[in-house]
Amino acid sequence: MSSYRAPDYYLLDELISEEHLLIRDSVRQWVNSELIPVIEDHAQRAAFPTHLLAGMAQLGLFGPTIAESYGGAGLDYLAYGIMMQELERGDSGIRSTASVQGSLVMYPIYAYGSEDQRQRYLPKLANGALMGCFGLTEPNHGSDPGNMLTHFEDEGDTVLLNGSKMWISNAPFADIAVVWAKNPEGKVQGLIVERGMEGFSTPETHNKWSLRASATGELVFDNVRVPKSNILPGVTGMRGPLSCLNQARYGIAWGALGAAMDCYDTALRYAKEREQFGRPIAGFQLQQKKLAEMLTEITKGQLLAWRLALLKNEDRATPAQISMAKRNNVATALHIAREARQMLGAMGITGEYPIMRHMMNLESVVTYEGTHDVHLLITGMDITGMNAFS
Incomplete structure (x- = not known):
């Protein structure tokens, strides 16, 4: 049993509603009972604890601010923040998994996707049936993503995607990737790339000294044909x-x-x-x-x-x-x-x-x-x- 006592020197709990405290306590108890007992072993072995994903989904840790009509919890940002605080108290890598799923995969589909994309992907991402990753950073373009080289060309009903992304959390096990690439006009646009599409691979990054219990990898696109229906229609540019x-x-x-x-x-x-x-x-x-x-x-x-x-x-x-x-x-x-x-x-x-x-x-x-x-x-x-x- 964890002996952790959260510091609250300025009595911030008094500024938080009972509902928020219940949400925090639920995540805290899960971290104590499910995450803390296994995280050191997984970090030492550089292994991601995949068995935790189902519990994270049940707690609403995937896309908690997404509307309930799309499978999310419909919570506010204070609740989301508290949940992330408790998760990272357990481990930064596990919080990263939740952050990627909710903020970097579900959010762009919710904010910029078509209604068909929202209905097709969001409920399964919320319940953990699908796991996602976010492809922006490239080997030569980290802090300067606007100069990315990944791009796609028009091929009729599909586009042809080429390029690569690096340092991608969740990549080794992700079912889908929200990838940002330059369209034929040279403007940045998002696409949903699915595992199994020919030419799409996700080699894992090994020998990390940090986030050892998190799965990190690359996204490699070698003439990947992506249906135009997988392009996020709601935004272009950075x-x-x-x-x-x-x-x-x-x-x-x-x-x-x-x-x-x-x-x-x-x-x-x-x-x-x-x-x-x-x-x-x-x-x-x-x-x-x-x-x-x-x-x-x-x-x-x-x-x-x-x-x-x-x-x-x-x-x-x-x-x-x-x-x-x-x-x-x-x-x-x-x-x-x-x-x-x-x-x-x-x-x-x-x-x-x-x-x-x-x-x-x-x-x-x-x-x-x-x-x-x-x-x-x-x-x-x-x-x-x-x-x-x-």
């Missing part, structure tokens, strides 16, 4: 994929806090139990400094995420505000993981405690969905009106 990234970045801002909270709670409990020089190390000034600073930064991050959730519910959250929260909360979580690891000494590097796993995972989280530096420049451009990217 606005499409960037809006999806905003959905995912929002979830990350909450999720990273979950990892930070788990590291803090682990360090606090360890410091109270570990004795050196005749007393618990929690009684020493430097350890108290670490713990007090961790809790302060977690509290600031909680307030940032909570306010962002309210703005998101009102459809007033800007991409720059989301970037600020993602950048701040991930950096906070990574710093807390490193400080907590030091507090545990040599024990901090073992799988007996979750800290080293969180730290390694966060090295990916600080990079994906926009790097730490790119998010800084997004904020800089927003406050100055000047584009530092070009």
Whole structure:
């Protein structure tokens, strides 16, 4: 049984409805009973725990903000954020799986797909019968996706898709991929590519030191014929994929806090139990400094995420505000993981405690969905009106 106690120094639970607390507690209990007991073993073996997918679907973790008429839970963004926080408290890679499914696969189909596409794919994605991935990043185009090389040509009733994508979560087991490619006019457009289409392969990425319990791979398109009915009709240009990234970045801002909270709670409990020089190390000034600073930064991050959730519910959250929260909360979580690891000494590097796993995972989280530096420049451009990217 987990002894985790979530830090809530500023009593934020009082700002959250009973319904939201019930949702959080349901996910928390599932993480404690189903995820925590198996995650260290899977991370050590670099294996994705596929048996958890059914439970995640039953909890509504796939597309929780999608309308119930399409199989989603119809929840608001505060509920979504809380769910991602609890998932990442378990593991960043498992939260990534849920984020990809909901924010990067279901959201673009819901927002930009045809009614036929919504009816065909969304209910099965929500209940886990189909798993998806999101293809934007390329080997030579990460922070600059607008210069992607993946493209498709008109072939009558189909299009011919060529190119490749890299660092794709869920790729090795995904049934469908929402792929962003340049159309014959050179504009970015989304397509739904299905496993089994000739010329489509998803080689797995091995030898990762981070997100080891997450399945990562490539998407390779070698003259893949995709029906025109699989093209997302509702958007062209980079606005499409960037809006999806905003959905995912929002979830990350909450999720990273979950990892930070788990590291803090682990360090606090360890410091109270570990004795050196005749007393618990929690009684020493430097350890108290670490713990007090961790809790302060977690509290600031909680307030940032909570306010962002309210703005998101009102459809007033800007991409720059989301970037600020993602950048701040991930950096906070990574710093807390490193400080907590030091507090545990040599024990901090073992799988007996979750800290080293969180730290390694966060090295990916600080990079994906926009790097730490790119998010800084997004904020800089927003406050100055000047584009530092070009």
